[in-house]
Amino acid sequence: MKVIATNIGQSTTVDWRGRKIQTGIFKYPVNEPIFLKKEDVAKDNVIDRKHHGGEFKACYLFSSDYYNDWREKYPNLKWDWGMFGENLTIKGLDENGIFIGDIYEMGDAMVQITEPRQPCHKLGIRFGDQKVIKEFIDYGHSGTYIKILKEGHVKVNDSLTLKKSSNNGLTVQQYNVLVNSRDKDLDLVKLAVENEGIRFKKREILKKLLQ
Numbered sequence: 001m002k003v004i005a006t007n008i009g010q011s012t013t014v015d016w017r018g019r020k021i022q023t024g025i026f027k028y029p030v031n032e033p034i035f036l037k038k039e040d041v042a043k044d045n046v047i048d049r050k051h052h053g054g055e056f057k058a059c060y061l062f063s064s065d066y067y068n069d070w071r072e073k074y075p076n077l078k079w080d081w082g083m084f085g086e087n088l089t090i091k092g093l094d095e096n097g098i099f100i101g102d103i104y105e106m107g108d109a110m111v112q113i114t115e116p117r118q119p120c121h122k123l124g125i126r127f128g129d130q131k132v133i134k135e136f137i138d139y140g141h142s143g144t145y146i147k148i149l150k151e152g153h154v155k156v157n158d159s160l161t162l163k164k165s166s167n168n169g170l171t172v173q174q175y176n177v178l179v180n181s182r183d184k185d186l187d188l189v190k191l192a193v194e195n196e197g198i199r200f201k202k203r204e205i206l207k208k209l210l211q
């Protein structure tokens with residue numbers, strides 16, 4: 001896996017259901033490294049701190065491999081890296097082969113895979129159509145958030161080097177299916193509950209399904 005683009009977003013005011021709201025979803029490539037901090041990315045704008053940023057969502061990664069599929073779905077949009085609100089666009093990122101809790105070295109930083117992205121109306125705003133939310137979930141390639149174990153700069157062409165496997169066996173894709181399924185696979189629930197790469201609050205909610 002390799003970094004294709006480093007992306008930063010400025011606070012943007014948009015119309016949403018008759019009122020003005022601010023969002024940081026409009027991210028675009030920058031010609032410089034970005035600095036991964038413990039709870040966000042330096043110089044980036046995180047507006048909704050309840051759902052974005054924080055220890056387990058400090059930075060969002062999305063794969064460049066899937067961009068062509070989305071360009072075909074939305075050919076009239078002005079396409080650039082960062083379209084999905086990702087801070088890092090990664091070549092070769094496959095949610096089926098990345099495990100929750102895996103630890104990677106990336107540039108000067110050390111990061112841990114935490115959880116897939118669950119889209120909200122802000123993605124619909126970026127795409128100009130709220131139907132993209134369901135399409136994104138159905139598409140199955142969610143990208144992933146990361147926890148920053150060691151702060152540091154990351155630049156284009158930096159590789160992601162696996163330093164420690166979680167040994168839990170729960171992939172980002174499996175967890176994405178789990179959280180979006182009405183009928184939960186209890187074997188996956190058990191893996192999620194035991195995986196410290198997932199937020200404690202989330203694991204406590206899932207734990208109730210095993211009782």
